[in-house]
Amino acid sequence: MRITLFILFFTLFNPIFAQQEVKETTDYRSPLDIPLVLAANFGELRPNHFHMGIDFKTNGKEGLSIRSVMDGYVTRIKISVGGYGKAIYIAHPNGVTSVYAHCSAFPVKIDTLIYEQQRKEQHYEVEIFFPIDKVKVKKGEIIALSGNTGGSTAPHLHFELRDTETGEALNPLTHGFSVADSKAPVIRGLKIYGVDENGFMIPGKSKNVPVQKVSDKKYTTNGPVTIPAHFCSHEGGIGLSYDVVDYFDGAPNVCGLYASAQEMNSKKVFGQQIDRIYFEDSRYINAHKDHAAYLKGLHYHKNFRNIHNPLGIYTTDDDGILKLNPGEKQQILFTAWDTKKNTSTLQFELVVEQGEKTKGPLFDPQLYYMPDEAIQLSSKGFIIEMQACSLYEPLKKSEVDLQKMRFGSPDTPVELAFSVQIRKSNMTLPQEKYYIQVITGAGKRKVLKTRYNNDHFIADSKFMGTFSLQVDTVPPIISPLNFAPTQTLNSKQQLTWKILEKETDLMEYDLYIDGEWQLLEYEYKGDKLIFKPRISLSGQKELVLIAKDSCGNTVNWKSTLQFQ
DSSP: OOOOHHHHHHHHHOHHHHTOOOOOOOOOOOSSSSOOOEEEOTTOEETTEEOOSEEEEOTTOSOOEEEOSSSEEEEEEEEOSSTTSEEEEEEOTTSEEEEEEEESBOOHHHHHHHHHHHHHHTOSOEEEEOOTTSSEEOTTOEEEEOBOOTTOSSSEEEEEEEETTTOOEEOGGGTTOOOOOOOOOEEEEEEEEEEOTTSOEEEEEEEEEEOEEEETTEEEOSSOEEEOGGGOBSSOEEEEEEEEEBOOTTOOOOBOOOEEEEEETTEEEEEEEOSEEOGGGGGGHHHHBOHHHHTTTOOEEESSOOTTOOOSOBSOSSOOOBOOOTTOEEEEEEEEEOTTOOEEEEEEEEEEOSSOOBOSOSSOTTTEEOTTSOEEEEETTEEEEEOTTOBSSOEEGGGEEGGGTEESOTTOEEEEEEEEEEEOOSOSSOGGGEEEEEEOGGGOEEEEOEEEETTEEEEEEEEOEEEEEEEOOOOOEEEESSOOTTSEEOTTOOEEEEEEOOSSOEEEEEEEETTEEEOOEEETTTTEEEEOOSSOOOEEEEEEEEEEETTOOEEEEEEEEEEO
16 A cells, blocks of 8 residues: 555645645756756666656756745754765645755745744754645745765756655656757667566576667667577576666766667567656656666666555556467567657567477476565574565575575665564673674675664664674764864854764764754765854853764763853
8 A cells, every 4th residue: 555654744734735636747947057967867767766757967966946836835854974864855736746865955935934843853964745736836945955965876856746745756757847968869779688477587598788879869780689598498588688878968977768668679678768657656667777787887777677666657567578389580660759849760680589488387396485475484593584475586696695694696686674683692791792794795794773772783784695693882983073172162153073982883873962952954965064053152051962873872062162
């Protein structure tokens, strides 16, 4: 059931908007006062998710005015350390909600409401839902300033349109916004797979095929494309995927594919078009793309789908699996286009060599865990519990070694979090000092939120890899960055501290001046804590900064500072 807190709030408390259908409109204004240049488009392939909006460049600057694209009401504001950073949501009468993320600041009437909530919760990160009529905005009104907060890697505006009733993300380029685009998609490669009857890729049965550009918008292979007869099977078939990217005018950024169609002998056998996506389905990008190839920088879109793929981006009812036989020759035409109808094509002949089809089970249950089965494993105090339909592809049992606490390949994505339990009965430290970590792809270390119950430390993980139980007894380290405790400071000077947490995660950070709580901003990309005074400080003040990590290790930084 696709219902979020955001949708539930509207359904219960905002009947004005809850039952409205999205009305197609071009009555939007630009959210920026500069020419719109895209850094990323809607539906672009990302790690574990589709890009659910479009990114507008801000000339590498922060502080540009962001304006409401239409009359409406502020319904939600979320302040996060990661993710969207500082984000504002505005519901409009046409049944659409616009979202503006990675902002740096808000106008006084909005900022005051945020600050009130932050003081109430005594926390920087807050999420506020507003009733209709609480904060009304007009089309063109400044509702934020552009920034680089949250998970942003450079200053820009992440902009979204959402169906207010369903919560689906809508493609702004097909819902009233237009950006200069005269460039056709670029087809960079072809890949062919043997697949089973459910659309799962059979290991060892794939072939990469280079393509070449023959004219402005036409691509081809170097002659007929041949595949071995054993790619075919009695139960399964053949699947094709294409490495496709796109570009927009005004920027060199690599963007994503909007739409495509695949024909075999002039009959359409598969298609996709990315106009809207449910947030709850976004992680199924790992079933849509060739994940292993994506890790190498390639953007292969499968033109077939497996039985567990619920994405609504496909324009054909068929699964796209080609039922071919040894000795067959088929004419394949792949067409890719963008929202401006700039179109590229790849045409080739697909030839299956003479020989025998693969017989017998394509995935031996003695060798593989299948996606539609639940997995429960236990050995010497290490327990794995995974729900059915958590895997996108069959998992080789050889990739599981309970003795070494290894579950799956570090680069294998999963849809649903699975439970990891590690037994520890004789503890030399308090239980809160222990945590579970997993080493994932490229040796990256992920710290998992850990709890304790009946001699077991338990964590939920969306990462496969090698697990272990670790200990953190070291508190964060705090040091002033832009001031010295001995100097006299300006009454409105922004104060910045460097904070380093090497083992786990920073969970709490609070500043007190003469015993009164003050708002601190945490900039995790630079490991900084920032105090922006809202009052004029004068005279001698006692500052106490308290920081705590997820294992409860706490540091108290204290100083008496002189302000003038």
